[in-house]
Amino acid sequence: MVVETITDGGILYGLLAVGAGLATGLAGIGAGVGEQGIGAAVVGVVAEEPGFLGKGLFLMLLPETLIIFGLAVSLILMFAWTPFA
Amino acid sequence: MLRPVEMSRVVVAGSNKVIEPVIEKLHELNLLHVVNYSGTDDAFEMGKPLGTASEYAEKLIKLRSIERYLNISDKMPDKQFPESQVLSQMDGILGSVGDDVIATAERISEIDNEVKIKQDQAKALKPLAGLPLDLELLYGYNSLAPFVGTVASPVEADVSKVSYVNEVFTASSGGTNAVAVFVPAEKAGDVSGVLAEHGFSEISVPRGLTGSIAGAISTLESDSKRLEGEKVPLQKKLNDIKAQHEDLTLAIDEYLSIQSQKAESPLRFASTDNAFMIDGWLPTDQYETLKRELESAAGGRVQVEKLDGSEADKLVETGEDIPTKMNNPSIVRPYELITRLFAIPEYKEFDPTLLIFVFFPLMFGLILGDVAYGLIIFIVMFMLKRKFRTPGWASLINIVIIASIWAIIFGFIFGEIFGPLGLWDYIFSGSHHVGLLGTVADPHHVGIDFGSGFYGSLGRLGPEIGGFAGGMFPMYRLATASVLMLIGVSIFIGVIHTGIGSVLGVKNELAYGEKRHAYFEKLPVLLFQVFFGLGLLGLIAGGLTHPLVLLSALVIIISIVMMVKGPEGVMGATHIPFFVSNLISYLRLLAIGLASVGVAFAANQLAFYVLMPMLSGGGHEGFTTIAIVVGIVVLIMVHFINLLLGILSPFMHPLRLHYVEMFTKFYSGHGGGVEYSPFGRVRRFLRD
Numbered sequence: 001m002v003v004e005t006i007t008d009g010g011i012l013y014g015l016l017a018v019g020a021g022l023a024t025g026l027a028g029i030g031a032g033v034g035e036q037g038i039g040a041a042v043v044g045v046v047a048e049e050p051g052f053l054g055k056g057l058f059l060m061l062l063p064e065t066l067i068i069f070g071l072a073v074s075l076i077l078m079f080a081w082t083p084f085a
Numbered sequence: 086m087l088r089p090v091e092m093s094r095v096v097v098a099g100s101n102k103v104i105e106p107v108i109e110k111l112h113e114l115n116l117l118h119v120v121n122y123s124g125t126d127d128a129f130e131m132g133k134p135l136g137t138a139s140e141y142a143e144k145l146i147k148l149r150s151i152e153r154y155l156n157i158s159d160k161m162p163d164k165q166f167p168e169s170q171v172l173s174q175m176d177g178i179l180g181s182v183g184d185d186v187i188a189t190a191e192r193i194s195e196i197d198n199e200v201k202i203k204q205d206q207a208k209a210l211k212p213l214a215g216l217p218l219d220l221e222l223l224y225g226y227n228s229l230a231p232f233v234g235t236v237a238s239p240v241e242a243d244v245s246k247v248s249y250v251n252e253v254f255t256a257s258s259g260g261t262n263a264v265a266v267f268v269p270a271e272k273a274g275d276v277s278g279v280l281a282e283h284g285f286s287e288i289s290v291p292r293g294l295t296g297s298i299a300g301a302i303s304t305l306e307s308d309s310k311r312l313e314g315e316k317v318p319l320q321k322k323l324n325d326i327k328a329q330h331e332d333l334t335l336a337i338d339e340y341l342s343i344q345s346q347k348a349e350s351p352l353r354f355a356s357t358d359n360a361f362m363i364d365g366w367l368p369t370d371q372y373e374t375l376k377r378e379l380e381s382a383a384g385g386r387v388q389v390e391k392l393d394g395s396e397a398d399k400l401v402e403t404g405e406d407i408p409t410k411m412n413n414p415s416i417v418r419p420y421e422l423i424t425r426l427f428a429i430p431e432y433k434e435f436d437p438t439l440l441i442f443v444f445f446p447l448m449f450g451l452i453l454g455d456v457a458y459g460l461i462i463f464i465v466m467f468m469l470k471r472k473f474r475t476p477g478w479a480s481l482i483n484i485v486i487i488a489s490i491w492a493i494i495f496g497f498i499f500g501e502i503f504g505p506l507g508l509w510d511y512i513f514s515g516s517h518h519v520g521l522l523g524t525v526a527d528p529h530h531v532g533i534d535f536g537s538g539f540y541g542s543l544g545r546l547g548p549e550i551g552g553f554a555g556g557m558f559p560m561y562r563l564a565t566a567s568v569l570m571l572i573g574v575s576i577f578i579g580v581i582h583t584g585i586g587s588v589l590g591v592k593n594e595l596a597y598g599e600k601r602h603a604y605f606e607k608l609p610v611l612l613f614q615v616f617f618g619l620g621l622l623g624l625i626a627g628g629l630t631h632p633l634v635l636l637s638a639l640v641i642i643i644s645i646v647m648m649v650k651g652p653e654g655v656m657g658a659t660h661i662p663f664f665v666s667n668l669i670s671y672l673r674l675l676a677i678g679l680a681s682v683g684v685a686f687a688a689n690q691l692a693f694y695v696l697m698p699m700l701s702g703g704g705h706e707g708f709t710t711i712a713i714v715v716g717i718v719v720l721i722m723v724h725f726i727n728l729l730l731g732i733l734s735p736f737m738h739p740l741r742l743h744y745v746e747m748f749t750k751f752y753s754g755h756g757g758g759v760e761y762s763p764f765g766r767v768r769r770f771l772r773d
Binding site for chain 2: 053054055057058061062064065068069071072075
């Protein structure tokens, strides 16, 4: 039977992968939600005053760090933390 | 280089008799950043424009309208003209050629109008085409009311009910029913009601046409075709004139702009009945040139004086901006674009362009890191360089060219030519790399192949440690060991990058005389971030009791105490999460790269290990022709998309690291500066 071949380690590894995926994915949604409002506002301002582009970009890119946090957690889960060593 | 050019405040004063040669000379020197006279001093009033101002302005307006008709817009010059030629040909262009252009362009727009009217009429008449009536019979009655239009259902019977006397003509074509109903004028109201019930919609018959409707339509159509044909030679004529005179027109534009700029310049000066006074800034080392040249131009009847430091400082305190002239060697200069996009540095601030020049391409390369992608970008940009010659585009292209060289260098370090499993193995090692993607369950065997192939013994830096081979190059980025290593490298770059930002921040605050801000706001950030990085290093090397960890913890606590003691008080310490996230943010250097490597890897895997074996019957050798063709098509498509993304994200993300992580430490804390723009103009189409 197939069921017998699934080990505890395998389940743990699977859960680890799911967790890593959730960490990056949910963080991505968060960053997206944050950026949508700022992005719309920046486009509006830049249409009025093109000189604001640099600062607008700055503001728009601020929430982007969120996804990097999620990614950092994923990387640690997938690469740095080895419960099977 | 990190500082803008040193500026001096000068005053030029002289008799009104010499104002013209002085303006002439100032404009030619292109040195003095004029401070506009604000009109606050009772002794002076605003200057009056020279007499020639309105003449030049009028000519300029006419020239601009000619340019608009000819569709000429600013571009880089192909030809240059001496001023004498411009002067001799200006009247021709503004006169006969210009009149010709305007007349032709107006004729074209007339034709466009006529064609539009005729096409609209033809379109309106189309549904009526089948009616057996001539056009002139459809309107112009005194005692009859005509209804012409389309209906949804037959109307004869109902019309007869309300008006016994009637005449109804119908025709149907292509699903629409045209109808022309004639009834006595007094029945018009009733009939119109009946018609409305049948979905009548009126068509207004264009007046002035005669003959059968179908005939009229074909006449209208042939007329508009004839008119369109008439337009072609006119447009060709305009194109010919443009091709012949484009550069000359732009040269005249430049000449007239210069003249009108000079003629209107006294509006920016302070003046009395007999004298004028010009305030301005210029690079200190140019002061002697300005003084000498102006005095010789005005025959000594002008006074040029440099204000000393304290007087200039007083003016700055009252709100005058010292203009900033960034001072960078030519290879760094393209990167001023990135600085400018954010803000012009203030005169007393650091100009971050040099730092951008060092870090930006490095980060770009670290993210993209592929020999082939780098080469393609390099070649494409080199070709675009000839096409896009305006300063903005030229800077952008130069930025990407420098960055693509770094991408090639990192490509060699990572061992990527079109991604892992790409051409690297074919060119350098001769055997396919096996076991590139290890599993977490077996981390110690991943990366054992590091160091094989191209780098030979060079690839093995150091002995085998644990299960690791100890070799580094080429470090396949998808392998666990190099991901871990790149995490460290990214954070390390972050510590240096933000560290430099903080050091400049401290010096900046000192330059503004804000000691408290310097030592209790900027310095603790530097300590915090550097020792946060060192602490992490200690943790990895020796765990919690490593001396480096203990030292770092101590310094971090001290830095937090300093923040709390700082100008913002306890609020200062609330920024700590921001400083930590600053460093973690540098992980994007690894992450964005991994994403694009992942796509390239998937493409290669799909083509070489799935599609091509599948299409040639399962084997890993001896692919059939069709398999190779399909494989190559897939490869080109995916790599092309990946390359496009590979230009965009490695550009945007380092940009963010500079704007958010680095600039916040020192840049524009005191508001943006004013760019040095001297009175004068760089001649592009004119030559001496």
